[in-house]
Amino acid sequence: MAMKSLSFLAVLCLLALTLSLTIASDPSPLQDFCVGVNTPADGVFVNGKFCKDPRAVSANDFFSPGLNRPGNTNNAVKSSVTTVNANNLGGLNTLGISLVRIDYEPNGQNPPHTHPRASEILVVQQGTLLVGFVSSNQDGNRLFTKTLNVGDVFVFPEGLIHFQFNIGRIPAVAFAALSSQNAGVITIANTVFGSNPPIDPNVLAGAFQLDPNVVRDLQNKF
Template identity: 60%
Template sequence: MKRGVSFLVTVAFMALASFLASAYDPSPLEDTCVAVDEPNNAVFVNGKFCKNPNLTVAEDFLYQGLNIPGNTSNYVGSIVNLINVDQLPGENTLGVSVARIDYEPNGQNPPHFHPRASEVFIVLEGTLFVGFITSNPEHRFISKVLNKGDVFVFPFSLIHFQVNIGHTNAVAIAAFNSQNPGVITIASSMFGSNPPINPDFLARAFQLDKRVVEYLQARF
């Protein structure tokens, strides 16, 4: 009898250990997700609520229009059309999203990073100079000129950019391993925050004259 109980305890312990080894917290899909004690006060979840599987239709998994060029008439000369879970509900819980980026000549996708994703970057048309910077303290700048058909990877959460160095428009597709990769553009985040960051602090942090910082804050 004791041997049987001991065997059952061992099996139960092994099953529990296996469960704990396979359990994990999901990666964050929002910038913040503060816990609340009262569910009635809850607004967001880490992701999206799920539709009844019996009610899903093909349109839930379809997005049309990625073939349409974006309007690049802006100060950076590029436009990003991100298809995340908000535009394509079928992405929910799958950990994927995609974007089309259009560039006019000399247009750029300025230095930015994705807090929740790595990126696979594919050039469809044009010639792009791309690069990323490794973390402290090395700050290695890794760059490459890409042409049609080239594929480049931007590692998770590292600052990166693209510039159209050709004489014609350029188009690229980016794929992310998150349904909501997020984007933090360095310049607009630092100089266009709401409310503004103290210009004295930014002047010292970026080694700039305070008047330059105030000019940049006014621009952004």
């Protein structure tokens, strides 16, 4: 009797473990595609989008022009990121990928930032970039950095702070693929010093070992 009870408990534990593993992972698509639209008419809600009626889907739903055109780099960081994701290319919905073009003026940068939901693989099309990422506290905050030329590839692991900087004398261009249809981006300086409402300057002064007046000046800049 005790053995039967033990076997029953073992089966229950196995079922509970299987269920927990199932719930913990993202569901796989059960259709060929789910072209995202912003209206609920004749659609179902999947990954934050309503699916377009498959009978109305065309090749244009999987097509996006324009990445041949440079972005506007007339800004403080002298760079521009042009994104292709499920918000502007409906056919990407549920596919778990997206793409960006990044333009950099000389001394321009894609400043330190993270993607909370994606790893990134970047290839240089033009120019020379200094790129890198920093590992987590657990790994000692190690800096991994490399100088990239045309055709070189570099990978940034999911969630880690990374950057690119144009160290050449001409404008640089890179393309990057991300392992999410909505990778998200957290630009460190903007987030820390430009939050709304602002973080108490005394908190940031202690965290960065700065005078509170320096923190207030940085907050005014962002």
